[in-house]
Amino acid sequence: MDVQTLLSLLFEPGFFTSEPVRTAAVIGAAAAIVSGVVGVFTVIRGQSFAGHSLADVSSAGGSAAFLFGINPLLGFLGMGVLAAMSMELVRADRASERDLVTGVVTGAGLGVAALFLYLDMTTSSTTGAAVTVMFGSIFAIPASLVPLALLVGAGALLAIGVLYRPLLLSSLDPDLAAVRGVPVRLMGLLFLIVVALAVALSAITVGAILSTGLLIGPAAIALHLAKRPGLAILLAAVIGVAVTWGGILVSYDSYEWTGGRGWPVSFCIVMLIFVAYAVVAQTGPARERRQEHPLPSGEKPHVTSAG
Amino acid sequence: MARGEVLAVRQASVSLSGRSILKDIDFSLEAGEFCGLIGANGSGKTTLLRTILGFIAPSSGSVTIDSGGKLASVGYVPQKFALDPYMPMRARDLVALGLDGNRLGVPLPSPGRRRKVDEMLESVDATRFADQRIGNLSGGQQQRVLIAHALIRRPRLLLLDEPLANLDMRSVAGVVALLRRLSQEFQTSVLLSAHDMNPLLSAMDRIVYLAHGRAASGSTDAVVRTEVLSQLYGYHIDVVRVHGRVIVVAAEAEDDAQAAVAHDPVHVAQVP
Numbered sequence: 001m002d003v004q005t006l007l008s009l010l011f012e013p014g015f016f017t018s019e020p021v022r023t024a025a026v027i028g029a030a031a032a033i034v035s036g037v038v039g040v041f042t043v044i045r046g047q048s049f050a051g052h053s054l055a056d057v058s059s060a061g062g063s064a065a066f067l068f069g070i071n072p073l074l075g076f077l078g079m080g081v082l083a084a085m086s087m088e089l090v091r092a093d094r095a096s097e098r099d100l101v102t103g104v105v106t107g108a109g110l111g112v113a114a115l116f117l118y119l120d121m122t123t124s125s126t127t128g129a130a131v132t133v134m135f136g137s138i139f140a141i142p143a144s145l146v147p148l149a150l151l152v153g154a155g156a157l158l159a160i161g162v163l164y165r166p167l168l169l170s171s172l173d174p175d176l177a178a179v180r181g182v183p184v185r186l187m188g189l190l191f192l193i194v195v196a197l198a199v200a201l202s203a204i205t206v207g208a209i210l211s212t213g214l215l216i217g218p219a220a221i222a223l224h225l226a227k228r229p230g231l232a233i234l235l236a237a238v239i240g241v242a243v244t245w246g247g248i249l250v251s252y253d254s255y256e257w258t259g260g261r262g263w264p265v266s267f268c269i270v271m272l273i274f275v276a277y278a279v280v281a282q283t284g285p286a287r288e289r290r291q292e293h294p295l296p297s298g299e300k301p302h303v304t305s306a307g
Numbered sequence: 308m309a310r311g312e313v314l315a316v317r318q319a320s321v322s323l324s325g326r327s328i329l330k331d332i333d334f335s336l337e338a339g340e341f342c343g344l345i346g347a348n349g350s351g352k353t354t355l356l357r358t359i360l361g362f363i364a365p366s367s368g369s370v371t372i373d374s375g376g377k378l379a380s381v382g383y384v385p386q387k388f389a390l391d392p393y394m395p396m397r398a399r400d401l402v403a404l405g406l407d408g409n410r411l412g413v414p415l416p417s418p419g420r421r422r423k424v425d426e427m428l429e430s431v432d433a434t435r436f437a438d439q440r441i442g443n444l445s446g447g448q449q450q451r452v453l454i455a456h457a458l459i460r461r462p463r464l465l466l467l468d469e470p471l472a473n474l475d476m477r478s479v480a481g482v483v484a485l486l487r488r489l490s491q492e493f494q495t496s497v498l499l500s501a502h503d504m505n506p507l508l509s510a511m512d513r514i515v516y517l518a519h520g521r522a523a524s525g526s527t528d529a530v531v532r533t534e535v536l537s538q539l540y541g542y543h544i545d546v547v548r549v550h551g552r553v554i555v556v557a558a559e560a561e562d563d564a565q566a567a568v569a570h571d572p573v574h575v576a577q578v579p
Contacts, residue, residue: 044394162411169408172396176456179360179383180409223393227440230413232395 012253024138024205024248024265026146030153031201032214032240037160038198039219039240040233041191045171050087050192052212053102055199057083057109059208062133063116067124072133073148076203080196083109088189113208136207138248138265149201156197159190167191168229205244206266214240217273224280243272311337312373313463313496314359319368321351321358327520328354331368334515334524336496338463341487343507344500346517352500353386355517356466359498372464382457382495384450386468392442398452399424399437405456427459430492431485447478451485458489465490467499471506479506486510504531505552531555 015021042051061079065072083105090101113133120129132140160167167187170177174184195215202211222236247269255262309315314336321329329351336342346352357363359370360383374380382405390396403424407414414420428437431451436444441452450470457465467486471479487510490497501507504514508527515524516531518539523530530536531553536544540557547554 040395161413164413165404165408165410169404172390172394172401172404173385175360175362175385176383176404177408178362179381180405182409223395226395228397228400229395 010253011249012256015249015252018252019143020139020141021248021252023141023143023146025245027141027149027201028138028205028244028248028265029241030149031198031205032218032244033237034153034156034198035202035211035214036218036222036236036238036240037157037233038195039215039217040222040229040236041160041167041171042195042215043219043223044168045191047192047195048212048216049099050102051195051199051215053087053106053109054080054083054192054196055203055208055211055215056106056113058196058199058203059133060109060112060116062203062208063113063120063129066129066133067116067120071145071148073145073152073200073204076200076208077152077197079109080200080203081193084192084196085189088185088192132207133203134207134209135264136203136205136210136266138205139251141204145204149204152197153201156194156201159194159197163187163190163194206269210266210270213270213273214244217270217277218243221273221277221280224283239276243269243276246272309335313338313340314373314498315369315371316355316359317369317371319358319365319370321354321363322366323354323363329358329365329522330520332522333368334513334522336464336498336513338496339490339494340512341490341497341510342499342513342515343504343511344498344515344517345502345504345507346500347502350517351520352502352517353468355522356468356498356500359466374463380463382460382462382465384453384457384465384467384470386470386472390442390449392440394440394442396441397438398433398441398444398448398455399428401441401452402427402433402455402459405459423459427455430458430489431455445478446474447481450474450478450482454482454485454489458493458495461493461495463495465495465497467497469500469502471499471501471503483507483510508551508553 039051042048058076058080061075061077061082062072063075064079065075087102087105117130117133128137131137166177166182169180170182170184170187177187178184198215199208199211202214205211206214218236218240219232221239222232226232226235247265250268250272251263251265254268312335316332316334319329319332320327332355344352344355354363358365359372360381361370372380403414403420405427406420406423425434425437428434431454433448433451433455436448441449444452454465454467454470457467465486470482470486474482483506486497486499489495498515499507504511504527511527513524514527514530515522516536516539518536519541521539523535523539531546533544533546536546536555542557545556547556
């Protein structure tokens with residue numbers, strides 16, 4: 001089999017010339033890079049639930065955008081940022097309390113989304129809105145959305161770049177950061193707003209509900225592989241782009257073997273993430289420990305000798 | 308504050324949620340002094356440290372730190388530092404954050420920065436595990452890395468909250484010896500909280516003894532005495548010295564205090 005045949009098997013005809021595929025690849029990559037970078041901090045800070053909650057609440061904005069015919073990215077963005085600020089401004093110092101606040105806000109946001117989607121369906125009979133908002137329709141993204149998406153992505157990356165060190169320190173331990181004069185609460189607020197940007201980008205790509213997969217998955221995989229922060233961030237971005245493009249390819253090719261119906265891109269992306277995580281989770285720090293801590297003879301940890 | 312003093316706590320009282328935690332705490336530390344903050348669990352050690360750090364405002368009295376013109380005047384090693392093994396951070400990354408973790412922007416590789424981090428890691432004998440994830444280090448190794456993080460800017464005052472808890476005996480001795488050496492080398496005053504004073508007896512220049520929200524301070528010999536501790540506790544306490552160790556015993560156990568005193572040598576009184 002020559003290379004030509006192999007490539008044509010891998011990439012169905014028209015893949016590289018299709019306008020929707022190209023738009024999907026660009027926006028998908030932007031969403032994946034931002035989600036990967038932001039995701040590493042989200043996981044380190046133990047805010048995966050907050051990230052998911054922001055996505056759910058932003059779906060209210062996305063469905064409102066459909067109802068009123070405005071740019072869906074702006075809808076997700078506006079609602080997400082609003083939710084981020086209200087979640088952070090509610091003074092909830094205990095983790096359990098914070099969880100409750102997040103949970104209640106999430107419920108309310110999804111409720112509003114349900115209302116808007118219902119109105120979408122009854123007033124304008126756009127039955128596709130629910131699927132698009134919740135699960136994404138990456139091939140249906142108009143090319144006109146690309147500049148705004150890239151702008152939002154660049155803004156999020158710039159913010160992470162500027163906040164990098166104080167954010168890392170306060171994610172590690174708020175007290176250590178506070179001693180160094182880092183405004184820890186402000187850091188938390190700014191970070192959650194950046195999460196809202198990442199989530200909005202993912203929402204138009206894989207849908208609001210599945211954006212958690214793109215936010216947490218590549219970051220989780222990267223944390224298994226990298227042992228320094230910069231490398232973990234880079235790796236998460238690369239893995240994100242790889243699974244996103246891989247998912248687009250599998251979805252595009254699937255039209256061939258599903259008789260023209262095709263599988264949704266979101267499904268393909270999150271399945272690739274799941275499989276990759278399942279493979280990587282077999283390895284990780286546990287193995288590193290065995291390799292890097294050979295016990296030198298005569299030096300035993302945790303010896304309790306008398307005296 | 309008097310000349311040579313790095314920290315002055317003057318008649319400081321602290322209330323949390325309307326409950327009085329500390330009353331009229333009064334002591335000071337001079338440059339390079341090594342001081343143990345000794346007290347049973349719940350005696351207010353962490354509250355006192357957090358007050359000195361400025362996280363809690365005293366309801367009366369004052370806390371003054373002489374920064375000596377330095378920006379980073381206080382280093383801090385928190386008590387609870389349970390790191391997830393997946394945290395993508397090597398020992399040297401945490402130490403580097405001690406150097407410039409408050410600065411904006413992504414750190415650019417620089418030979419000067421690298422050299423400072425290497426030197427600091429060497430000072431705490433952490434070079435051997437400098438490139439391992441902190442989450443995978445033993446408790447004693449983590450303490451060394453945290454101490455390096457806190458000291459890399461050469462602060463005049465280093466506060467440590469129960470750094471010896473959960474360490475095996477060999478690590479305890481190692482960490483105490485390290486702190487004693489660094490406090491002299493860097494002329495940094497060390498204030499270290501512990502519920503057991505024994506590992507610190509040979510290292511301490513000064514002891515601050517907390518009980519019932521009050522403190523007695525002075526040299527170990529002046530404070531850890533039957534009369535002083537009895538006055539601090541408000542009932543009779545025996546200080547017993549056996550095999551170079553100090554055991555504080557309540558003769559008549561007063562309700563809940565008894566058990567705690569029998570196990571955790573602790574307490575206080577005003578020392579002239």
